[in-house]
Every structure is written in structure tokens, then in C-alpha cells.
Amino acid sequence: MEDMAGRRSPEVDAWFATYDNPQKPLVQAVRDAVLASDDRVTETIKWQAPTFVFEGNIASFYPKARKHVSLMFHQGASLPDPAGLLEGEGDTSRVAKFADADDLAAKVDALQGLVRAWVEART
Template identity: 30%
Template sequence: MAENVDRYLAELEHPLRAQVVALRAAILAVDPRITKDVKWNAPSFGRAGEHRVTFRLHPGRRIQVILHRGAAVRADAATFVFDDPTGLIEWRGDRGIIALSTASEADRHTQVVADLAQRWITATT
């Protein structure tokens, strides 16, 4: 699993590659229980075998961080609540999307996004 991500990042051609690497490191640093793998052709994070936070890097020149609760919409999607005091998350159904469009925006929000990812993983696993 870790080898998959390391290989993926070594081969990644993306204008925000440095920010992808920094964001990945920040997410892994907030909680040693967070696991890493590649899902949807991008770095993904979770716990106990459940992917919950996955980057979306293509197409485009941005980083999207997708907060999800699995592949299918859950029955409690209408009542599930996750507090986002940052205002960074855009909700689409039961998924949250954090869009970082520039290197400076990604750099500025790295730790905040890592903290949100950790809270999301804890709340949904």
C-alpha cells in the first residue's frame, strides 16, 4: 500500500506536485492510525481498511480533497452532519470537496485541510 503511494508520487506529473506531497505528509502526521493507499488513481487515506479522504488531481491544475463515506450514498446522508468551521468544504450530497486551485492556496491551507481530514476520518470510520 505505502509502496503504491510512493511509486504514484514518484511518477506524478502535476503543477502542484510539491503541494500534493506536503498535504499528504500533513494528513499522515495528524494521526498515526491513518492509512494510505491509491484509490481513484490518487492518494487516499482512511482507517481500518476504509478509505475516507481521497485526492482528485486530474484533470486540471488543482488539488481536490474528497471527503467521502465509501462508494455508495449511505441511508443517513440526509441527516449526517459534519461541522466545518473553516468554510472550505463544498458539499455535494454526502461528499465534501475541498478545492485548492493555486500553490499559495494549498500552502496556506495545508494544516487546516489535514485537521479536517483527520476529523472526517474519525467521524466516519
């Protein structure tokens, strides 16, 4: 994956420095995958968690999940999801879950497709 160092937020880096969770390496890998989706996507801390943004909030981590990584897409119900990555039944949000590095590798194209769909709809 390309180097994301130039697009990483110092605020999010500081958050990760104090993040104590067995899934931390996987959360970092999901972070890299989202940032690699489109160079217009940025990150910040909202709701005490890393949040990806472009013309609005795209997705936020559930930082307390310890058995997998959960990334909540704030408007996930409105995104095309041909791979069926997103879970949930609500009117608005949906969640993508990643069990381990192999699971992320299998789902990375679908994850990046969701982020690109968000960006495309807002450009």
C-alpha cells in the same frame, strides 16, 4: 512538518514516481499534511489515486486537476467544517481545493481538523 517517510505507502510512492502534473509538489505537501494529522491515518491507491484511510476511506485526490489540488472527502457532508474549507452540495462527498503552497498554509489547520474529526468519530 514531521518526517512522514515511515508512514508513506510504497504503493503511493510508486504512483507519485510516475505522476506527471504541474501540481505534483503541492499534492505531495497536502499528502504530508494529511498524514501528519493523526498517526493512525494511512494511505493506499484506490480509484487510481492516492486515498487516505482510517476505518474507511477518508479522502482521495483528483489526480487530473492541473490548476489546483483537489482532495475529495468521501463523507465530507458528515464532517464538522467550521472553517468552511469544503465545497459541494451533494448528500455525501465534499471537496477541499488548494491553489498553491500559501493557500495550503492558510488552510492546513482546517484540513487537519477535518481528518482528526473523521478519526475521532471512528474511535
